[in-house]
Amino acid sequence: MKILVTGGAGYIGSHTCVELLQSGHQVLVVDNLANSSLEAISRIEQLAGKAVQFIQGDVRNEALLAEIFTAAVATGQPVDAVIHFAGSKAVGESVQFPLAYYDNNVSASRTLMAAMQQHGVNCLVFSSSATVYGEPDQVPVTEDFPTRPFNPYGRTKLMVEQMMGDLVVAAPAFSAVVLRYFNPVGAHPSGRIGEDPQGIPNNLMPFINQVAVGRRPFLSVFGNDYDTPDGTGVRDYIHVCDLAEGHVRALEQLATKPGLHTYNLGTGSGISVLQMVEAYRQASGQPIDYQIAPRRPGDIGCYYADASKAARELNWRASRDLTQMVTDGWNWQRQNPSGYAKN
Ligand code: NAD
Numbered sequence: 001m002k003i004l005v006t007g008g009a010g011y012i013g014s015h016t017c018v019e020l021l022q023s024g025h026q027v028l029v030v031d032n033l034a035n036s037s038l039e040a041i042s043r044i045e046q047l048a049g050k051a052v053q054f055i056q057g058d059v060r061n062e063a064l065l066a067e068i069f070t071a072a073v074a075t076g077q078p079v080d081a082v083i084h085f086a087g088s089k090a091v092g093e094s095v096q097f098p099l100a101y102y103d104n105n106v107s108a109s110r111t112l113m114a115a116m117q118q119h120g121v122n123c124l125v126f127s128s129s130a131t132v133y134g135e136p137d138q139v140p141v142t143e144d145f146p147t148r149p150f151n152p153y154g155r156t157k158l159m160v161e162q163m164m165g166d167l168v169v170a171a172p173a174f175s176a177v178v179l180r181y182f183n184p185v186g187a188h189p190s191g192r193i194g195e196d197p198q199g200i201p202n203n204l205m206p207f208i209n210q211v212a213v214g215r216r217p218f219l220s221v222f223g224n225d226y227d228t229p230d231g232t233g234v235r236d237y238i239h240v241c242d243l244a245e246g247h248v249r250a251l252e253q254l255a256t257k258p259g260l261h262t263y264n265l266g267t268g269s270g271i272s273v274l275q276m277v278e279a280y281r282q283a284s285g286q287p288i289d290y291q292i293a294p295r296r297p298g299d300i301g302c303y304y305a306d307a308s309k310a311a312r313e314l315n316w317r318a319s320r321d322l323t324q325m326v327t328d329g330w331n332w333q334r335q336n337p338s339g340y341a342k343n
């Protein structure tokens with residue numbers, strides 16, 4: 001298949017591009033590089049031993065999308081499906097700049113879907129998030145749990161899901177795949193591609209990476225009084241390569257199956273902050289200094305996925321364990337202490 005990957009230079013997109021290429025698909029990336037580097041594209045090509053067609057541009061640019069779909073048809077290789085990673089993902093920033101988030105996440109997705117419809121491209125795989133569930137009443141979380149996101153970022157994800165649901169009713173040939181990621185971590189085992197956050201990392205693993213490599217003195221552990229075995233927050237961390245494989249599997253199973261298909265992508269088990277710190281310390285051999293800090297506003301104590309629907313219907317399961325996640329995360333950080341830009 002020929003796949004248009006929006007946001008393909010980013011963290012999850014870059015790993016998925018490698019997986020797509022290695023599975024024999026053609027990849028065309030559109031990315032405005034707002035949160036990524038062109039270097040990622042050349043590393044994807046090196047890892048897969050295949051070329052990526054890269055267009056630096058914005059998904060909100062309707063004319064650009066029309067040009068891309070039309071040009072693909074003209075070359076005799078129309079786009080078969082789109083994986084839509086492009087968007088903004090920082091929860092705190094979404095509270096500060098909600099309209100920017102509605103623009104870059106919701107409006108952009110509407111523009112993309114409209115262009116797809118206009119050009120007869122009938123499969124969309126969308127990066128959603130476990131954030132859409134808000135605080136679950138119980139764990140593990142299944143796909144039919146109520147959705148009640150409590151920040152603008154989460155609401156943008158839910159709105160796009162709802163738009164996709166409405167579109168498949170109006171366009172019966174359309175296959176809309178919603179993948180709700182839990183907590184993606186780790187990196188490609190080569191250490192050539194990985195997560196490269198700008199500024200102070202918001203998320204746990206990139207923060208630990210930077211403590212391990214000496215860029216930050218210590219980790220603040222946000223709360224040790226949750227109702228969890230060691231009192232620290234519990235999440236379902238999933239290796240980014242497992243996540244990438246999940247996209248390819250979803251695409252291959254569902255591209256020609258009309259309707260709305262929604263899946264949790266997680267491992268199905270929870271890891272606490274302190275378990276993550278200890279696993280990272282062992283894998284890296286680095287001391288990971290930490291201090292207990294107050295709870296982070298808006299945090300939930302514990303959630304993890306029930307990922308059995310994806311196992312049943314997509315024949316996909318996360319196979320990499322915590323050791324692999326931290327080993328690969330450290331390998332990436334060690335080889336690229338300042339990320340892509342300054343190697
Ligand atoms: P990322 O920021 O590394 O990648 C997003 C990419 O999209 C970047 O390369 C950025 O330059 C590009 N981009 C942003 N806006 C664009 C636009 N308007 N036009 C073209 N390109 C644009 O993020 P990621 O971690 O790889 O996340 C990918 C997707 O998965 C996002 O939609 C995110 O909301 C979702 N998601 C991420 C996580 C996570 O923890 N990383 C969890 C759940 C869902």
Ligand code: WQD
Nearest residue numbers: 089091129131202203204207220221222233234235273299
């Ligand atoms: C994990 C745990 C923190 C940083 C966020 C988004 C979610 C999704 C994934 C995009 C929690 C603790 C963290 C630190 C810490 N993204 N922590 N010190 O909050 O589960 O999810 O990223 O869709 O939408 O909300 O992930 O990595 O920020 O936190 O103690 O410096 O680590 O309190 O328990 P979270 P996270």
